[in-house]
Amino acid sequence: MQITSPQFKANARHALDDAPLQRALGHVRSGFITKRAVAAAALPEFDLLRDNARDIKDHVLAHLDLYLEAYAEKVEAAGGTVHWAETAEDARRIILDICRKRGARTVTKGKSMITEEIGLNAFLEEHSVAPVETDLGEYIIQLRGEHPSHIIAPAVHVNKDQVEADFRRVHTHLDPERNLEEPTTLLGEARAVLRDKYFQADIGITGANFLVAETGSSIIVTNEGNGDLTQILPKTHVVVASIEKIVPTLEDVSQILRVLARSATGQDMSVYTTVSTGPKRAGDPDGPEEYHVVLLDNGRSAMLGTEFQDMLRCIRCGACMNHCPVYHAVGGHAYGWVYPGPMGAVLTPSLIGVDKAGHLPNASTFCGRCESVCPMRIPLPKMMRHWREREFSRNLNPATARYGLALWAFFARRPALYQGVTRLAMGALGLIGRGRGRFSFLPLAGGWTRHRDLPAPQGGTFQAQWAKAKDTRSKSASGRASA
Amino acid sequence: MTATAQTGAQPNETAQAPKTAPRVGLFVTCLVDLFRPSVGFAAVKLMEDAGCLVEVPAAQTCCGQPAFNSGDRKDARAIAVQTIRAFEGYDYVVAPSGSCAGMLKKHYEELFDDDAPARERAAAFSAKVFELVSFLTDVLGVTGVDASFTGSVTYHDSCSGLRELGISRQPRKLLASVEGLELKEMRDPDVCCGFGGTFCVKYPDISNKIVEEKTKTIRESGAGLLLAGDLGCLMNMAGKLKREGSAIEVRHVAEVLAGMTDQPAIGEKRQG
Numbered sequence: 001m002q003i004t005s006p007q008f009k010a011n012a013r014h015a016l017d018d019a020p021l022q023r024a025l026g027h028v029r030s031g032f033i034t035k036r037a038v039a040a041a042a043l044p045e046f047d048l049l050r051d052n053a054r055d056i057k058d059h060v061l062a063h064l065d066l067y068l069e070a071y072a073e074k075v076e077a078a079g080g081t082v083h084w085a086e087t088a089e090d091a092r093r094i095i096l097d098i099c100r101k102r103g104a105r106t107v108t109k110g111k112s113m114i115t116e117e118i119g120l121n122a123f124l125e126e127h128s129v130a131p132v133e134t135d136l137g138e139y140i141i142q143l144r145g146e147h148p149s150h151i152i153a154p155a156v157h158v159n160k161d162q163v164e165a166d167f168r169r170v171h172t173h174l175d176p177e178r179n180l181e182e183p184t185t186l187l188g189e190a191r192a193v194l195r196d197k198y199f200q201a202d203i204g205i206t207g208a209n210f211l212v213a214e215t216g217s218s219i220i221v222t223n224e225g226n227g228d229l230t231q232i233l234p235k236t237h238v239v240v241a242s243i244e245k246i247v248p249t250l251e252d253v254s255q256i257l258r259v260l261a262r263s264a265t266g267q268d269m270s271v272y273t274t275v276s277t278g279p280k281r282a283g284d285p286d287g288p289e290e291y292h293v294v295l296l297d298n299g300r301s302a303m304l305g306t307e308f309q310d311m312l313r314c315i316r317c318g319a320c321m322n323h324c325p326v327y328h329a330v331g332g333h334a335y336g337w338v339y340p341g342p343m344g345a346v347l348t349p350s351l352i353g354v355d356k357a358g359h360l361p362n363a364s365t366f367c368g369r370c371e372s373v374c375p376m377r378i379p380l381p382k383m384m385r386h387w388r389e390r391e392f393s394r395n396l397n398p399a400t401a402r403y404g405l406a407l408w409a410f411f412a413r414r415p416a417l418y419q420g421v422t423r424l425a426m427g428a429l430g431l432i433g434r435g436r437g438r439f440s441f442l443p444l445a446g447g448w449t450r451h452r453d454l455p456a457p458q459g460g461t462f463q464a465q466w467a468k469a470k471d472t473r474s475k476s477a478s479g480r481a482s483a
Numbered sequence: 484m485t486a487t488a489q490t491g492a493q494p495n496e497t498a499q500a501p502k503t504a505p506r507v508g509l510f511v512t513c514l515v516d517l518f519r520p521s522v523g524f525a526a527v528k529l530m531e532d533a534g535c536l537v538e539v540p541a542a543q544t545c546c547g548q549p550a551f552n553s554g555d556r557k558d559a560r561a562i563a564v565q566t567i568r569a570f571e572g573y574d575y576v577v578a579p580s581g582s583c584a585g586m587l588k589k590h591y592e593e594l595f596d597d598d599a600p601a602r603e604r605a606a607a608f609s610a611k612v613f614e615l616v617s618f619l620t621d622v623l624g625v626t627g628v629d630a631s632f633t634g635s636v637t638y639h640d641s642c643s644g645l646r647e648l649g650i651s652r653q654p655r656k657l658l659a660s661v662e663g664l665e666l667k668e669m670r671d672p673d674v675c676c677g678f679g680g681t682f683c684v685k686y687p688d689i690s691n692k693i694v695e696e697k698t699k700t701i702r703e704s705g706a707g708l709l710l711a712g713d714l715g716c717l718m719n720m721a722g723k724l725k726r727e728g729s730a731i732e733v734r735h736v737a738e739v740l741a742g743m744t745d746q747p748a749i750g751e752k753r754q755g
């Protein structure tokens with residue numbers, strides 16, 4: 001997938017001018033937030049579960065190598081095959097090899113952000129393997145030739161009318177006069193079209209929400225049941241997951257599941273929680289003949305032991321973006337790569353480099369709402385600030401910002417000088433602004449005054465006024481203190 | 484204004500405020516110092532009314548947040564050292580801003596990760612820091628103020644005050660004691676106004692979109708006056724409301740609590 005994160009500002013401008021997108025983003029603002037709040041409030045131990053969830057993942061990350069080995073052994077013991085992929089390129093190659101060996105022409109896919117991360121669909125198409133997305137949202141954006149704009153609601157930027165138009169454009173074998181008014185009709189049509197694909201598919205590819213070290217199982221949570229059909233019907237099931245998806249036991253999974261759906265959609269549980277362990281065993285009524293797991297690193301192990309390690313606790317619930325004012329304003333595509341919102345602002349620089357993704361951790365007001373809802377208690381603003389520190393130390397931020405900051409710091413570190421200069425400046429500015437009480441334009445303040453007025457200072461600094469009144473004040477105050 | 488004439492605040496009997504007048508160092512904050520000194524005087528009045536001895540150390544400038552949030556730890560640290568030194572010897576350090584108080588209270592320690600003694604000094608300093616309204620209610624036990632304001636107000640929860648310092652019911656409680664004041668809550672008062680320090684000038688278009696959503700909810704509240712505890716947010720929202728031609732006035736919450744609303748509201752011209 002083409003990276004447009006360096007053009008974040010232009011992307012954002014474009015998104016702000018996109019009226020249908022802005023309408024669609026309104027739903028994010030209203031829908032997810034209330035649902036999560038209600039679900040969290042209904043569970044008295046919710047915050048305690050968040051602590052547990054954090055501790056479980058912290059423990060795993062401290063011993064990741066051991067848990068990965070244990071997990072891989074269990075997968076092999078259950079008859080599956082584990083493939084280690086250091087880079088996205090490695091992962092794509094491994095998956096293509098499996099496709100080639102099985103002579104696969106069509107693969108069905110459950111929803112997986114990791115396959116977005118490694119750009120799997122485009123790669124498979126280049127090599128004459130047709131990937132078919134089976135999650136409704138993913139299916140829609142595949143038809144549109146787009147990428148997800150949200151990690152759990154990939155087509156949240158698309159309106160119903162647009163979906164209707166896409167279905168009419170692509171499903172040409174159906175009656176052009178059919179009625180597609182109701183969202184449920186659209187869903188029914190997608191179901192019917194996809195049903196055939198499940199049976200044609202040679203391979204089913206899914207992601208994983210959890211990999212369980214104790215049992216060698218992979219677990220997906222979905223609401224549509226498409227993931228189950230994807231992994232059960234074809235002869236081969238390939239799980240693609242990044243290494244930090246490991247948890248020690250099924251008990252741990254159940255702890256984290258209790259915060260996952262509540263944080264994501266406000267559900268107590270997702271509709272389907274599906275556990276797969278190896279291929280079909282003798283006596284199993286169904287299941288794949290082959291079971292592969294592709295374990296992707298792609299920059300994650302390099303985050304271990306750094307100030308960004310906590311980010312590896314992320315369970316991709318999407319709560320941070322659902323609550324982010326910047327995401328609400330510009331949507332997911334503006335972020336310019338796979339992961340949007342606050343989690344993307346931290347993760348993307350780790351995965352594609354802060355030189356390309358530098359805008360993302362900067363485009364935050366540090367309002368802290370993401371951290372306050374993150375079920376894994378990831379200190380997202382703090383880590384965005386760490387990225388800013390890296391940028392600052394590498395001189396990656398714009399020169400004007402750097403010089404402005406240096407000039408400001410020069411004065412801020414010299415209180416006496418600072419007070420002398422500000423007294424004069426604010427006195428002058430106060431006089432100029434006094435007539436209207438505000439400025440609608442000021443040189444060097446264009447960033448501010450483009451969209452709003454700048455309130456004029458009252459004139460004279462507090463320090464100057466206080467110094468004047470000090471003598472009398474200190475007398476009366478000390479008189480009172482000794483009284 | 485004299486310090487002894489006003490005895491309006493009603494300290495709660497059960498609060499564990501020290502018997503002798505607590506010595507408070509006022510951290511003015513750079514925006515109040517430069518743009519709205521009247522907020523500083525309102526803060527002084529509120530604390531003196533509650534029985535504090537308030538001083539304003541001269542060797543203060545800014546809390547260092549612009550440097551800290553721009554990734555410039557070195558300058559942030561130097562400013563922190565300077566601030567900690569300036570406020571040595573006070574029982575409390577109080578700022579009329581959740582954002583600056585949050586910086587002083589929650590972030591100074593991490594600036595000295597590699598220097599244990601300095602870190603300890605920072606921790607001791609941070610323990611004394613409070614945001615103004617939280618200080619009045621949570622520390623001094625003030626339950627009401629002696630002020631009146633005729634009209635309806637709406638209150639915006641600034642992000643740092645709310646999420647770093649847990650300030651939400653305290654200002655509402657004190658506002659409820661202001662005679663004649665009616666609080667009309669806006670929808671989602673806890674949603675960011677889009678200021679974000681340097682964010683608003685680095686990403687003006689996004690900031691504008693966020694503040695537009697905010698002013699919409701402010702207007703829908705039907706209140707005639709917008710209050711908050713952070714001058715940065717207030718200047719952002721006032722600047723937008725004025726650009727939109729709104730008649731809603733904007734003030735720092737301390738001005739109303741101190742009964743000091745004689746100065747023109749933020750962004751308004753002087754009468755006459």
Ligand code: SF4
Pocket residue numbers: 313314315316317318319320321342343370373374375376377378
């Ligand atoms: S960072 Fe937290 S809130 Fe955001 S997706 Fe990950 S777990 Fe969810």
